[in-house]
Amino acid sequence: MRREAQLLIGVAAFFGLTDITYWLWGNAQGGATNLDTGFGGVVMLVGTILLGVVPGSYYFWWSRRMKPRPEDRMDATIEDGSGTIASFPDSSVWPFVLGMGLFLTVLSLVFGLWLMWPGLSLVVSAAVGATVESRRGGRV
Amino acid sequence: MTVLAQRPVAVEHPEHHEGPTGILKWLTSTDHKVIGMNYIVTSLVMFFFAGIMALIMRAQLTSPSGAVVSLQQYNELFTMHGSLMLYLFAGPFAFGGLANYIVPLQVGAPDMAFPRLNALSYWLFLSGSITMMLSFMVAGGAAAFGWVAYAPLSEATFSPGSGPDLWILALVLTGFSAIFTGVNLITTIFYLRAPGMTMFRMPLFTWNMLVTAMLILIAFPVLTAAMVLLWCDRHFGTHIYTVQGGGVPVLYQNLFWFFGHPEVYILALPYFGIVTDVIPVMSRKPLFGYKGMVFATMAIAALSTGVWAHHMFTTGVVLLPFFSLLSLLIAVPTGIKFFNWIGTMWRGSITLNTPMLFCIGFLLAFLMGGLTGVMLASPPIDFVTHDTYFVVAHFHQVLMGTAVFAGFAGFYFWYPKFFGRMLSDRLGKLHFWFLFIGFWVTFMPQYKLGLMGMPRRVATYQAGLGWQNLNIASTVGAFIIGFSFVFFLVNLWVSWRKPVPAGDNPWDAHALEWFATSPPVHHNFTRLPPIRSERPVWDFHHPDALTIAHGENGHGKLAGTAVPAGQD
Structure with a gap:
C-alpha cells in the first residue's frame, strides 16, 4: 500500500x-x-x-x-496469494436496466417529462434488483 | 449470482463457467472482456461516423464558395465531428475498451474490481452516444457551437432548440461513464494485482491507465458541473455565464478547459502506454528507462492539469507567464518518453510488422504535433495563430498520432489476444502506408494555410488568396486516410472468414496478458508465472536469458533466481 x-x-x-x-x-x-x-x-x-x-x-x-x-x-510467490481473491458478480441484467432507466430519465428533460416515470421506475427496480441479487448470491 | 473467484496455483481445467449466450450475453455480461469489446466496437462505429463527417467538410472546402453543405450544416458537422472523435471515440476506445480488456489481464486479476459498475459505465456510454446522434434528428438540427460549446454562443439565445440540449445531456451521461470507469480502474490496479506484481513491476500500459484514471477523476466532474450550470442558464433563467445578468462568460472557459486540457492527456497517455508496451516487444529488448517512463507519465499528467488557460491566451484575462511556463515544461517529460522509446529500439532486433509500423508512425506524427504545440505554448505565437488552421493542424497531428496511429497499433497488437486469430500483416501494412501518406498530405498544407491566415470553422473563403490549392491537397489527403480504412475492414473480414490461429503468445511478448489463453477464459487465468520483473512472461519463456531488473545497475541475474525481499 x-x-x-x-x-x-x-x-x-x-x-x-x-x-x-x-x-x-x-x-x-x-x-x-x-x-x-x-x-x-x-x-x-x-x-x-x-x-x-x-x-x-x-x-x-x-x-x-x-x-x-x-x-x-x-x-x-503466486502461492502466497492463492485462495479466494474476492467475490465477483455473475451475469446480471441490472446494470442494463439501470443504464436504460437513467437514459430515459435524461431524455425526459428534452422529450417530455412523462418519460421520467418509466425511467425512474427502471432506476428503482434496478436498485432493488441488484441489492436482492447481491444478498442471494452471498457476500459481495 | 455471486461467484467467488479463485486464484489457482496450477490447475488443468479452467474454472467451469456457464453463462448466457448471444444477445443475452451482451445485455447481461459483467465480464470485463465482453464489456471492453463492447466499448471498442461502439467507439469504432463512432470513429467511422465522425470520419465521414470530416470527409464531407473536406469536400466542402475544395472550392472557395463550397456548395456541398449549408453554413448551418457545416457548423453542425464540425461540432459533431469534434464531439464524436473526442468524447465518444478517442477516450472510450482507450480507457473504456483497451484498458477494460487489458488492464485486469496485465495485473493478473480475474476481472475489474466492480464488474456491475463496469457494465453500467458501458450502458451510460452507449446511451450518451445515442443521445448525441439523436440530436441530428430533432428540429433545428444538432449542436453547432463547436466541441467546446463556449458561452454565450451555447446559451439559449444563440443556440435554441433541443439539439444543443441533447449534446449537453450526452456529455453528462458519458462523463459519468468515464468517472465510473476511472474509479474501477484505480481500484483494480490498487487491490487486484497478482502476488509479486508490485507497483514498479506493472507494465507501462497499466501505469499509464492508472495515471489517466486519476486525470479522469480530476477533470470529468468539472465538465459535468460546467454542463449542469450551462443547462441552468439555458432553461432555468440563471445568468452564470451571461454578462447581462452579472455572470462571467470566461468562467465557462475556465471550467471547460480545466476539464479540456487534462482531457487532451486522457486521450494521449493511454496511447503512450500502448506504444511503450509494443516497442520493447517488437525490438526484443526490455524497456529502456522503466522508472523514467513512469515518472515522465506522472509529470505529464500533473503539468497538464496546471495549463488549462493556455487555450485562453487571447481572452486577455489569464496569467500568461504561469500558463506558458507550465505548458513549455510539458515538453521535458514528453522528451524523456521520446528518448526512452528510441533508446528501447536502439540496437534492438526490430521486427517491422504492422503494430511496430503504427508505433513509428505515432512517433513521427506526435513529434510534429508536439513541436508545434511547444510553439503554441508561447503567447506571442499563439496570439497570431489562434483560431487559424495552424491550430487545427497541430491538434489533429497530436490526436491522430495518439488515438489513430497508436490506437491501431494497440488494436493490431492485441487482436490475437482478443480473438485467438491473427490479422493479415500485408493488409495491415497497406492500411498503415495509406494512412501515413494521407496523414501528412492532409495536415501539412493546413499549417501553411494557418500561417496564411485561414481561420478555422469557416465553410467558405475568399477566392484569390491562394488558399484553394492547399485546401484541395488537404482534401485529397483526407480521402486517402478514409480509403486506408478499407484495408482495415477487409482485414477484419479476412480474419473472420479465414482464421489464422494465433496461439497464446504470437509476439513472444512480455506482460501477463500473454500468459492467458487467447481469448482468455472466464476469470482470465488458470495459472500464473512467477512475477520477478516487469517482464514475467518473457522470464518464464526464456529462463536462460539474463534479466536486468530496474535499479540493479546492470548486474544481470538469471530469471527465477532469488530476489531481494522487501517492498517496492
Whole structure:
C-alpha cells in the first residue's frame, strides 16, 4: 500500500504547490485570479488537492499499520496469494436496466417529462434488483 | 449470482463457467472482456461516423464558395465531428475498451474490481452516444457551437432548440461513464494485482491507465458541473455565464478547459502506454528507462492539469507567464518518453510488422504535433495563430498520432489476444502506408494555410488568396486516410472468414496478458508465472536469458533466481 499512498499524497503535494503559486502570482500580476477572471481555477485546484489527500492519507495511515500484501512484496510467490481473491458478480441484467432507466430519465428533460416515470421506475427496480441479487448470491 | 473467484496455483481445467449466450450475453455480461469489446466496437462505429463527417467538410472546402453543405450544416458537422472523435471515440476506445480488456489481464486479476459498475459505465456510454446522434434528428438540427460549446454562443439565445440540449445531456451521461470507469480502474490496479506484481513491476500500459484514471477523476466532474450550470442558464433563467445578468462568460472557459486540457492527456497517455508496451516487444529488448517512463507519465499528467488557460491566451484575462511556463515544461517529460522509446529500439532486433509500423508512425506524427504545440505554448505565437488552421493542424497531428496511429497499433497488437486469430500483416501494412501518406498530405498544407491566415470553422473563403490549392491537397489527403480504412475492414473480414490461429503468445511478448489463453477464459487465468520483473512472461519463456531488473545497475541475474525481499 505504501506506493499507492505515496502516489496520492504526491498528487496533493504537487497541486498544493501549483495552487499557491498560481494564486499569489495572479494577485501580483494585476489580479488575474480575481473572482471575475481566474478564481475558478484556484477553487478547482483545491478540489484536486482534496482528491489526492483524502484517499492518500487514508492509505498512508493503513500502510503503516498493515503487513505488506503479497502484491506489495518483491519476493512473493503466486502461492502466497492463492485462495479466494474476492467475490465477483455473475451475469446480471441490472446494470442494463439501470443504464436504460437513467437514459430515459435524461431524455425526459428534452422529450417530455412523462418519460421520467418509466425511467425512474427502471432506476428503482434496478436498485432493488441488484441489492436482492447481491444478498442471494452471498457476500459481495 | 455471486461467484467467488479463485486464484489457482496450477490447475488443468479452467474454472467451469456457464453463462448466457448471444444477445443475452451482451445485455447481461459483467465480464470485463465482453464489456471492453463492447466499448471498442461502439467507439469504432463512432470513429467511422465522425470520419465521414470530416470527409464531407473536406469536400466542402475544395472550392472557395463550397456548395456541398449549408453554413448551418457545416457548423453542425464540425461540432459533431469534434464531439464524436473526442468524447465518444478517442477516450472510450482507450480507457473504456483497451484498458477494460487489458488492464485486469496485465495485473493478473480475474476481472475489474466492480464488474456491475463496469457494465453500467458501458450502458451510460452507449446511451450518451445515442443521445448525441439523436440530436441530428430533432428540429433545428444538432449542436453547432463547436466541441467546446463556449458561452454565450451555447446559451439559449444563440443556440435554441433541443439539439444543443441533447449534446449537453450526452456529455453528462458519458462523463459519468468515464468517472465510473476511472474509479474501477484505480481500484483494480490498487487491490487486484497478482502476488509479486508490485507497483514498479506493472507494465507501462497499466501505469499509464492508472495515471489517466486519476486525470479522469480530476477533470470529468468539472465538465459535468460546467454542463449542469450551462443547462441552468439555458432553461432555468440563471445568468452564470451571461454578462447581462452579472455572470462571467470566461468562467465557462475556465471550467471547460480545466476539464479540456487534462482531457487532451486522457486521450494521449493511454496511447503512450500502448506504444511503450509494443516497442520493447517488437525490438526484443526490455524497456529502456522503466522508472523514467513512469515518472515522465506522472509529470505529464500533473503539468497538464496546471495549463488549462493556455487555450485562453487571447481572452486577455489569464496569467500568461504561469500558463506558458507550465505548458513549455510539458515538453521535458514528453522528451524523456521520446528518448526512452528510441533508446528501447536502439540496437534492438526490430521486427517491422504492422503494430511496430503504427508505433513509428505515432512517433513521427506526435513529434510534429508536439513541436508545434511547444510553439503554441508561447503567447506571442499563439496570439497570431489562434483560431487559424495552424491550430487545427497541430491538434489533429497530436490526436491522430495518439488515438489513430497508436490506437491501431494497440488494436493490431492485441487482436490475437482478443480473438485467438491473427490479422493479415500485408493488409495491415497497406492500411498503415495509406494512412501515413494521407496523414501528412492532409495536415501539412493546413499549417501553411494557418500561417496564411485561414481561420478555422469557416465553410467558405475568399477566392484569390491562394488558399484553394492547399485546401484541395488537404482534401485529397483526407480521402486517402478514409480509403486506408478499407484495408482495415477487409482485414477484419479476412480474419473472420479465414482464421489464422494465433496461439497464446504470437509476439513472444512480455506482460501477463500473454500468459492467458487467447481469448482468455472466464476469470482470465488458470495459472500464473512467477512475477520477478516487469517482464514475467518473457522470464518464464526464456529462463536462460539474463534479466536486468530496474535499479540493479546492470548486474544481470538469471530469471527465477532469488530476489531481494522487501517492498517496492
